[in-house]
């Protein structure tokens with residue numbers, strides 16, 4: 001099988017890895033939503049071998065993802081799991097972190113509140129949700145390239161589109177996740193970090 005490959009993932013993996021290095025503990029357990037080609041998982045788990053990185057994606061993308069894990073994972077990664085954000089069958093937590101890259105603008109907007117709610121349930125107290133991708137703020141694009149990308153997505157499928165960081169923060173707060181960071185990455189992408197509050201001391 002020819003492994004699926006993403007040019008974007010090979011370009012953005014190092015800046016994302018540098019950010020994750022500051023966000024994640026070296027032995028964190030991470031659930032990735034929409035792992036795609038698996039390039040990110042292989043790269044990040046190679047850089048920080050203590051991570052337990054659980055890849056997931058839609059069932060139809062699992063064969064390519066699993067093939068990469070077997071060929072390049074050096075036994076570090078568990079088998080990929082099928083996960084559709086809208087399904088009732090999510091992997092069992094808790095996880096220290098949930099990570100997802102370039103997925104919110106591909107999924108329909110009604111998937112985002114579900115992703116946030118499920119992540120909040122699956123995270124350990126003190127754990128974090130890390131979302132990488134392009135975002136606008138209160139409807140205002142931060143770069144012409146993101147505006148053009150948004151247009152091209154909507155032309156491809158009206159359910160797709162660059163999402164709004166302000167709206168995501170509101171939805172996350174309603175689901176018990178506190179906005180912790182909004183990091184600028186190359187090519188007008190960002191990382192949004194949300195934290196599940198640590199359990200109150202008894």
Ligand SMILES: C[S@@+](CC[C@H](N)C(=O)[O-])C[C@H]1O[C@@H](n2cnc3c(N)ncnc32)[C@H](O)[C@@H]1O
Pocket residue numbers: 006008009033034035036037040057058061083084085086100101102103106107111
């Ligand atoms: C643009 S790709 C990003 C892949 C990878 N995260 C990356 O950054 O290279 C979007 C991914 O979201 C996944 N996806 C789309 N809808 C989904 C859903 N409802 N549940 C889970 N994953 C979904 C796709 O299968 C695809 O792998």
